[in-house]
Amino acid sequence: MKQKYSITVADMELNIxxxxxxxxxxxIVGMLDRRMRDINLKSPRCxxxxxxxLCALAYCSERMAMQEAFKKVEKDAFRFSAENExxxxxxxxxxxxxxxxxKxxxxMRSILDHAAAANAPAKEEKPKYVPKPFNKKAEEEPQISVFEESATAAEAIAEAAPEKEAPVVVEEKTSQKSTSKNRVGAMFDFLTFSDV
Structure with missing residues (x-):
């Protein structure tokens, strides 16, 4: 509904x-009054x-800039709404x-469950592997061989297996020089310097 107002802009009274x-x-009147006073302060001869x-021109240019910005925002909003859809x-x-x-x-889960349920009785029917019991004599009487520093390898093998016949090591003399050379340690009693 239209109303009549009396306003004062830059010391001028107007009825609108x-x-x-x-x-x-x-x-609106306050903004217009401040703008006109700023113009008068910058150029007092105006x-x-x-x-x-000048105030109307400034507001018109601002309005046109705002309209262009609004059109740009409106286009962006339309583009974004299309992309949103x-x-x-x-x-x-x-x-x-x-x-x-x-789904x-x-x-697939139900198929796998049915297959697992169908295979479960078949797995139970298979005979299970039962390991054979160990020899009780071997458990009761473990055989331990004791090695001495002076024992030769042939003697150590003979002590490790007393139930079997001890192997006989036959040393063949290849030459007279091999017997005269020194032997190195009990572990290397079969090897001589000439063999190396």
Whole structure:
């Protein structure tokens, strides 16, 4: 509803008719008054009419810039809404695929469970491996061989297995020189320097 207002801008009293509320009219009048006073402070030779025209030009240029920015934002919003719709459709198709995969997985799980249940009695029917018991004599009487530092390898082998006949080591004399050379340690009694 249109109302009549009396306003004062740059010490000029004006009567206007507007649809705006009194608070909106006061805000607009305050902005216009400050802008005209700023113009008069920057150029004191400027008249009030010229200041009003300059103020109107400034507001018009700001309005045009805002309209261009609004158009750009509106285009971006339209583009983003189109992309948003595409993404919503993609999400719906992906959700359907996930649901189908979950159904397939549940079917596969049930098939595997049935197969496992069918194979369970067959596994129970198979004879289990039962290891043979050890010889009690071997458990009761472990045979331990004791090695002495002076014992030769042939004597150590003979002491390790007393139940069997001790192997006889026959040393053949290849030459007279091999017997005259020194032997190194009990572990190497079969090897001589000539053999190496």
């Amino acid at each position: 008719i507007s649809d705006a509320s009194p608070d909106e009219v006061e805000n 008249t009030k009419n010229e200041a009003a025209i 595409k993404l919503k459709k993609t999400i719906e198709t992906l959700q359907e695929e996930v649901d189908n995969l979950r 397939d997985a549940s079917v």
